[in-house]
Amino acid sequence: MTKKKELQVRAIKNGTVIDHIPAELLFKVINMLELDKCPTAVTIGSNYRSDMLGKKGIIKISEKFFADDEINKISLIAPNAKLNIIRDYQVIEKRVVEVPNKVEGIVKCMNPKCITNVEDVFTKFKVMSKSPITLKCHYCEKITDEKNIRIK
Template sequence: MKTPIKLKVKPIRNGTVIDHITANRALSVLKILDLPNQKNTVTIAMNVLSSQMGSKDIVKIEGRELASKEVDKIALIAPYATINIIRDYKLVDKGKVHLMNKISGIFKCPNPNCITNTDEPVNTKFLVIEKKPVILRCYYCERIMEESEIEAQF
């Protein structure tokens, strides 16, 4: 007689599942989304075995769908992530995050001498030099930022 398979994590009724997060970055995703400071139930799985990635993280957020600006931020630290929208326990939309060629106004330039860190009314702007791994260059001071520095911004 076969033993029934038990799910480790129960499915969500409505909300978002962020899958294929780079291993050990789920907590950074929570920080980007200002969770768990809100009332949503959040489930986190870290270092889950993955045939595609070796290991990955997964975040499930009950009762919340992400805004496009939030997805843009996630793309910076988890460029392989997929966003799954769940309604009434069914997958209704699935898409991969896409890192844009320019990133504006998401975080500060780490260069204290950059014009964006002065009293001038200038929004930050970064050009994406490399997408995997993510490498950015400040449009104004040309400071290069690698993934670890980008993750620290959140």
């Protein structure tokens, strides 16, 4: 007898699905993307069983397609997340988010004396390591590890 596959979350017609978010980071991703201000339907699932993560979160956003800087933000919080782009109920593109080599304008330097925290200066970081994520400030050279990343 074949086991019937059942959808746990309703399909969307057009939009983006962010899958494979570690369950403990789901609400951090939601807050960072400011999905509470999203004018279209947002479906959030937490603590789904995952062979890869143990427990995972999933977010479905109708009529939303992310720009590169938003994808970079996702990669800094959930570097193994997957994006599924949906058009007319079909997955037309699957993307694995990737931590970029440079991070500009989206992360706050953790050094309170850094010029970026004192004056209106665009932040720039070199990615020193992608796993675990480690960033080096272009200006003060302070190292920010994965646990201390603060999205602007």
